[in-house]
Amino acid sequence: MGNVDSRIVTNSDELQEILLLAQQLKTAVHLYRQGNGGIQLDFSQWKEIEQFDADNLMIIAPPGLKLQDLNAAIAAQGLRFIPADSPAFAQLSVGEWAYRGCPNLSAWKYGAGKHFLLGASYVLPNGEIVPVGGKCIKNVSGYDFTRFLTGAYADLAVGVQYVIKLMPQPACRIAYHVETASLSDAIKLVGMLHNHPVPPVWLFWMDQVTGEKLTGGAQAGHRIMFELDGNEAEVREYAETVERIFIDCNVKIVEGQTAPPDLSGLEKELNEFWLLDEFKIPYPQVGHFAAEADRLLVKAGCRGGLFGQLADGKIHLYAAKEEKALTELVHSLQNVARNLGGTASGKYQRLYQSGLAGKLMDLEKAFKRRYDPAGILNRSEEVSQ
Incomplete structure (x- = not known):
């Protein structure tokens, strides 16, 4: 492992300076992922709320603010941020939540988490600042650039400001x-x-x-x-x-706990393998997918299982860490999902293999060539070797 230079970042100017220098030196810059050498960005101190407009159900949040702290701040005004309204992602920062593709445990009733992100400001890997979206729905027209930059694990730019839609607390x-x-x-x-x-x-x-x-x-x-x-x-x-x-x-x-477990740090576990948001299965086919998953886990020699948002068909995977078997297991499950009429997000390839994957791959590659010519942002090991 190469030496990692950890940098605490608290504003956009500091981030721009780091990215510009890294481009010149062709030094990798890592955010929300652990890197092998280069610069590790730390946004944990960048957490002061920029604007809170309770009357218009809107807040502008920085990337380092934890979702549990955001919800605590707005609850005093009788409001809530739906994707943070359960403990499942409480320990994620706003920036990491957006980086993961805006997950929302409450999607069954309230819709996808991305619909609660009205706009954002991003610093591109070449140091440019780009505002996208706005403070209300009508400001979003044409190509939805906000959703493109918050595509799960896209590594296209660094979010520094998020315009978030709020809702009243239920009675x-x-x-x-x-x-x-x-x-x-x-x-x-x-x-x-x-x-x-x-x-x-x-x-x-x-x-x-x-x-x-x-x-x-x-x-x-x-x-x-x-x-x-x-x-x-x-x-x-x-x-x-x-x-x-x-x-x-x-x-x-069952007596006792009724809140869902905290999923924030599962995928950082070193001795176990947790994969969230990879498989989307049509609800009537979930039973077939689970049966195939059991068979494939046995074949791989892994103890494991499934969990997730059963009603939405968003199924996650757990397996004891048997690295040689994991890639074949995940690829087999991706094929099962597609054969049942579902989808695989390509997240596994993004995090653990060559990087870019999915329908927008060609567009993302073109974007990276233009705005990250040295390939510094969350550089994969394949590129750095």
């Missing part, structure tokens, strides 16, 4: 933690919840293996956590329906 919330003996019962439960005109805010599923890893306790089957929110009369009525559904689906209520 009532009810959360559940339940267990089913089989995946088919879990799928049946989710199907019956799908039939209700108002979906849960979020729903998080863990099979037995991943549930025991994530909660730290033994479990006999599949765990599902979900939450209802809205006005009190609506939520209470929905809760009565839910409890009738539990009987039909052989569901047992």
Whole structure:
């Protein structure tokens, strides 16, 4: 491993200077990923909120502010930032959340996380500053450059300012933690919840293996956590329906924790392999995908399992770290996902292999040639060797 020069960055001017010098010296610059040599950027002190307009449900946040701190600041005004409204990503900074592609556990009811990012300012690898989007939806027209630069793990530019849409806190919330003996019962439960005109805010599923890893306790089957929110009369009525559904689906209520586990640091685990946001499976095909995943894990000689947003078909992978088997396992699962009518995001290739992947690969390569000619930003080991 090469020597890494860690730099605390607290404003755009400091960042521009570092990037310009790195281009001249062809030195790698790493952000939100650990690098082999070069400069490691640290935004943890860049966390002062720039503007908070509660009346217009908008806040301008810096990249180093943690989502849990952002939510705490706006909760005092009766507001919330939907993608940070559950503990799942509480420890991510705003910048890292955007870098990961704006994940949102509450997408079932409130939509994709990217819709809560109205605009941003980015520093390109050549030192230029580019503002994109705006402070309201009507400012976004033509090609959506905000979403392009916040494509998951794209490594195209460095976000330094984020314009975020807020929503009011709900009057009532009810959360559940339940267990089913089989995946088919879990799928049946989710199907019956799908039939209700108002979906849960979020729903998080863990099979037995991943549930025991994530909660730290033994479990006999599949765990599902979900939450209802809205006005009190609506939520209470929905809760009565839910409890009738539990009987039909052989569901047992689990005492204790009802909040989803913190997923923020899973992929940084050194002794285990966690892959989030790679597989998107059509909901009716989740059972088939899980069966194939079990078969492939056994074939690879890995203990592992699946978890994720079952209702949205966003399925994540856990496997004990057997490096020689992981690449073949992930590629096989990507093929299974596509054969079932789903998609694979290409995140595995971006993080662990050659880098660029996906439908926008050619456009991203052209962008990198123009604005990062020395290939400094989150340079892969293949490039640096």
